[in-house]
Amino acid sequence: MLILKGTISQMQIQLRGWTGSKNMPKKGPKVVVIGAGIAGVGAAGKLLTQGLTDVQIIEASSQPGGRIRGSLFGKSTIDEGAQYIHGASTKNPVYQLAKEHDLLQETHDRLFPNLLQKLLEAIPREKLLLKKPIKQIQWNGSFESGGSSVYSVRVVCEDGDHILADHIIVSISLGCLKANGQAFFQPRLPEQKLSAIQSLGFGTMNKIYLEYETPFWDENTDVIGLVWEDETPFSVQKPNLTEWWKHVPVFYVIRPTERYGHVLVGTISGKEAEFVESLNPQEVASRCTYLFRQFTGRSSLPELKSVYVTKWFSNPYTRGSYSHISITSTGAMIDQLAEPLPQATEGSSSPMLQVLFAGEATHRSYHSTTHGALLSGWREATRLIDHYSTK
Incomplete structure (x- = not known):
């Protein structure tokens, strides 16, 4: 039945x-x-x-x-x-x-x-x-x-x-x-x-988040750009994975501060994005601190509180970010x-x-x-x- x-x-x-x-x-x-x-x-x-x-x-x-x-x-x-x-x-x-x-x-x-x-x-x-x-x-x-x-x-x-x-x-x-x-x-x-x-x-784009206890930028800053004067637009296309930071030209200030704290985010793509996934947070933090001290001329610029790097390329269920x-x-x-x-x-x-x-x-x-x-x-x-x- x-x-x-x-x-x-x-x-x-x-x-x-x-x-x-x-x-x-x-x-x-x-x-x-x-x-x-x-x-x-x-x-x-x-x-x-x-x-x-x-x-x-x-x-x-x-x-x-x-x-x-x-x-x-x-x-x-x-x-x-x-x-x-x-x-x-x-x-x-x-x-x-x-x-x-x-x-x-x-x-x-x-x-x-x-x-x-x-x-x-x-x-x-x-x-x-x-x-x-x-x-x-x-x-x-x-x-x-x-x-x-x-x-x-x-x-x-x-x-x-x-x-x-x-x-x-x-x-x-x-x-x-x-x-x-x-x-x-x-x-x-x-x-x-x-x-x-x-x-x-199908390419890779990763995000690099940087958190500070206190900001080194003023309250009216929304974008921090890094311009390398000794290079042409074509020279940065040459692969040199150990200089991955040259492929993060801009960091954005995340708003509102009351919700996020003092946080910056930058993006990186291509082979350099894949390479960054192999680095530990301390290596990324050390390089970013060096860069900001170099560009601002302030050796007393504060250390990072924490770093987060997305890893879309090594994720076995994505193997990258999006198609093109x-x-x-x-x-x-x-x-x-x-x-x-x-x-x-x-x-x-x-x-x-x-x-x-x-x-x-x-x-x-x-x-x-x-x-x-x-x-x-x-x-x-x-x-x-x-x-x-x-x-």
Whole structure:
């Protein structure tokens, strides 16, 4: 005897919009989202609110957010990654969401973590699995669940768990795809997609936070710039990792002081950003103290209280900061990266849309941005919703 629990209204909500769809599996579609950055969270939230309720997010790290992350430093929380809304307009969904939730007046450290929490409100806690790194994505298969259900995709996790699905949305970073793209997928990704992954640029930008007990700058200072008079703009492009500090031309004063204390932040990118990750905080503090004493001519300039350097390159779940169009890549490669698998071929009988791809690197117009990541997640969710809509 089969016993169904739940009220009529609950079942109506779950089935609403899908009755009679010729594309609908009898068991209902199961979707797994890999990665709980803003792309993955956005995709899962849209699927759930549109009636596809069998959704599971698996995230490798201990917290959702991906490259939206904050850490305690000084007297408050600082942004390690995403910090800006690129373009304050009605066409920018991040700006629109921040406006709707009255977050535009928030300081930068609170805007993105709070915005992420608003998006997570649409996702029941049990549908988000943390500390669940994946080992392999097996697709184009026929995997039995122990009952009568057969799935075309299986996700093998590092802890040995197997998660079956009709569809998966891969929203991990391009850096991870570059490092593990061939090993992650079985069967192997098509050559065109592998070529796009390797050709597209993915760089590193890190932040260097400096905290002082007392400031050496006056209260009206917002920016501290370091100008090297004996060098041309081209000479600093020559790689010399031991002089990494020459690639941090500006430090910004974090405001308000009442919240953060006396804190400066500078950014560094490229190979120098990767190199800085190998230094200990004392080495960074010593160099920055020397620099400021040299530039100000004040040997009594105070020592640093603490230092914090982000480490996006050595993070195994990011392998860098964000994508860019390199000299070896084209916009068409971004489209190729976003193309679902299996790719449509004449006479193919494989279930379509088994593996879908999201993330800022898959958005041709807004790559490298937070709203590009969110839009890409919504795009893939819409692709599945349209697939199952009644024709």
